Amino acid sequence: MIKKALAVLLLAQLCTILFSFLSVYQEPTSLNAVSSHYIHNEPKELGAANAVTAVVVTYRGLDTLGEVTILFAASVVVGLLMFLHKNESAPRRDGSELLKTGASLLFPLILLFGAYVFINGHLSPGGGFQGGAIIASALMLTILANPNRHVGHGFFWAIESISGFVFVLLGIAGLVLAGGFLDSRVLPPGTFGHVASAGLIPVIYIFVGLKVGAELSSVVLSLHGKSEGGVQHHD
Amino acid sequence: MEMTGAILLLLASIVFLVSALGLVRMPDVYNRIQTSTKATTLGTILAMAAVAFLHPDWTPKLALVVLFILLTNPISSHVVARAAYFKRVKLSDRTVEDQLKDKLEG
Amino acid sequence: MTSTIAMTTGILLVLIGLFAILTQKDLIRIIVGFSIFDIGVHVIMISIGYISDATAPIIENLSQLGQSYVDPVPQALVLTAIVIGLGISAFMLTFAVFMFKKRGSLDINSFRDLKW
Amino acid sequence: MEIFLIIFAVLTVASALIAVATTKKAVSILAAGVMGLFASIVFIFLAAPDVAMTEAAIGSGLTTFIFFFALNRVKSDRAQGGADD
Numbered sequence: 001m002i003k004k005a006l007a008v009l010l011l012a013q014l015c016t017i018l019f020s021f022l023s024v025y026q027e028p029t030s031l032n033a034v035s036s037h038y039i040h041n042e043p044k045e046l047g048a049a050n051a052v053t054a055v056v057v058t059y060r061g062l063d064t065l066g067e068v069t070i071l072f073a074a075s076v077v078v079g080l081l082m083f084l085h086k087n088e089s090a091p092r093r094d095g096s097e098l099l100k101t102g103a104s105l106l107f108p109l110i111l112l113f114g115a116y117v118f119i120n121g122h123l124s125p126g127g128g129f130q131g132g133a134i135i136a137s138a139l140m141l142t143i144l145a146n147p148n149r150h151v152g153h154g155f156f157w158a159i160e161s162i163s164g165f166v167f168v169l170l171g172i173a174g175l176v177l178a179g180g181f182l183d184s185r186v187l188p189p190g191t192f193g194h195v196a197s198a199g200l201i202p203v204i205y206i207f208v209g210l211k212v213g214a215e216l217s218s219v220v221l222s223l224h225g226k227s228e229g230g231v232q233h234h235d
Numbered sequence: 236m237e238m239t240g241a242i243l244l245l246l247a248s249i250v251f252l253v254s255a256l257g258l259v260r261m262p263d264v265y266n267r268i269q270t271s272t273k274a275t276t277l278g279t280i281l282a283m284a285a286v287a288f289l290h291p292d293w294t295p296k297l298a299l300v301v302l303f304i305l306l307t308n309p310i311s312s313h314v315v316a317r318a319a320y321f322k323r324v325k326l327s328d329r330t331v332e333d334q335l336k337d338k339l340e341g
Numbered sequence: 342m343t344s345t346i347a348m349t350t351g352i353l354l355v356l357i358g359l360f361a362i363l364t365q366k367d368l369i370r371i372i373v374g375f376s377i378f379d380i381g382v383h384v385i386m387i388s389i390g391y392i393s394d395a396t397a398p399i400i401e402n403l404s405q406l407g408q409s410y411v412d413p414v415p416q417a418l419v420l421t422a423i424v425i426g427l428g429i430s431a432f433m434l435t436f437a438v439f440m441f442k443k444r445g446s447l448d449i450n451s452f453r454d455l456k457w
Numbered sequence: 458m459e460i461f462l463i464i465f466a467v468l469t470v471a472s473a474l475i476a477v478a479t480t481k482k483a484v485s486i487l488a489a490g491v492m493g494l495f496a497s498i499v500f501i502f503l504a505a506p507d508v509a510m511t512e513a514a515i516g517s518g519l520t521t522f523i524f525f526f527a528l529n530r531v532k533s534d535r536a537q538g539g540a541d542d
Binding site for chain 3: 474500505507508511515527528
């Protein structure tokens with residue numbers, strides 16, 4: 001009880017501090033120098049319609065590299081810990097016929113939608129992270145429809161390694177052929193607003209999407225438990 | 236053109252209202268799933284048609300959205316009802332027939 | 342005004358999440374509190390980049406460049422932060438399951454290794 | 458326009474409160490997922506469609522499922538342990 005009272009006291013103090021910051025906060029009326037540079041020079045320099053994509057892929061490309069590395073480490077540790085403790089739960093109730101048919105019908109459509117989201121990342125909202133999450137949710141639909149089926153990790157690890165390797169290679173290509181690491185001006189910018197434009201940005205984002213999709217899929221598979229190391233069920 | 240879109244949007248919101256009313260009025264989970272799924276499917280299709288009238292160049296994407304909803308909405312409601320049945324959520328007192336029970340027992 | 346409302350929402354979410362982290366006993370509920378805290382921080386960061394009457398940073402054609410846009414940098418940062426948040430949540434949940442298999446309980450009062 | 462933002466902000470905070478206050482773990486996880494959806498609508502009001510998409514796909518979709526998978530593992534083990542005793 002005294003713990004709870006202390007927590008409330010602490011939070012009240014934090015609340016006062018935060019709201020006193022809020023009371024003096026004034027909304028800016030114009031962009032600061034960096035953002036203004038990004039917004040106004042990016043369409044001519046790189047040719048991507050979506051400025052957020054340009055920032056994520058090129059201007060702050062190292063951030064993205066670090067981010068996928070963290071995600072990779074998290075998925076490796078999740079897979080390792082789940083492998084150490086083999087799950088021996090009873091076989092779960094199978095999905096109904098309608099769900100199985102619907103899932104196998106929807107699986108390619110959701111994959112196609114995920115690919116659409118990350119190929120169009122430089123033109124409209126969306127990109128590699130969203131597309132990867134959509135691909136992982138397609139996988140989740142199939143494992144929810146067939147909870148007792150064995151799905152191997154190897155395929156996802158292969159896709160993950162290959163796309164991560166290609167991502168770094170593209171970054172080094174930018175270093176050699178253009179201005180710096182992950183610079184997208186290796187290819188010509190093309191017509192503004194077309195799918196094949198913005199230099200290397202769509203190519204890099206496709207590989208980021210594949211990498212994120214494979215990592216999230218392997219996290220989902222490890223936590224679900226019916227993967228390698230678990231009990232093998234014959235259908 | 237805009238008038239048609241506005242009327243369709245109004246119809247869609249009426250359908251959504253009826254669906255929400257059914258959610259409150261129906262006696263048990265299964266009937267609630269009925270009202271919510273059927274009415275929201277129709278309501279979403281009407282709303283998409285309204286948007287297609289307001290922005291004619293979005294029509295192909297909206298058609299894809301309608302197709303996707305027609306595929307997913309029945310499946311998801313079926314799965315929710317099945318999960319509720321196997322979790323032994325009670326049927327309403329006025330239910331006259333339980334075919335799944337007959338099938339599982341017989 | 343819009344950014345003030347959003348920032349208030351974010352601060353309230355941060356406080357609720359911290360309250361859950363500090364007072365809950367169950368590991369899974371502590372992780373739920375963490376994810377609430379996470380979303381609160383994201384809302385605050387996005388609302389710092391908001392400018393009144395500005396549009397989303399998506400340029401439809403090159404003649405529109407004089408228009409005012411919201412700040413794209415916080416949006417890019419939050420984009421990566423959300424994905425990292427998922428990775429960290431999965432990591433913590435794995436540890437929670439691991440602890441449960443070792444000790445047979447999710448209650449933090451039953452973990453006494455560091456107490457003396 | 459601001460009234461809609463206020464409505465969604467209140468809904469976000471309310472579902473966060475439900476997630477903290479409820480006694481059932483499943484309700485808590487679901488309320489956190491619903492809070493992610495409402496927060497993604499708040500992001501749309503803040504002119505951030507990219508972040509809204511990510512939040513809706515990852516923050517409320519995948520996170521909820523991962524929590525349920527973990528909860529399921531804990532629960533199935535608890536049921537087994539009870540049978541062994």
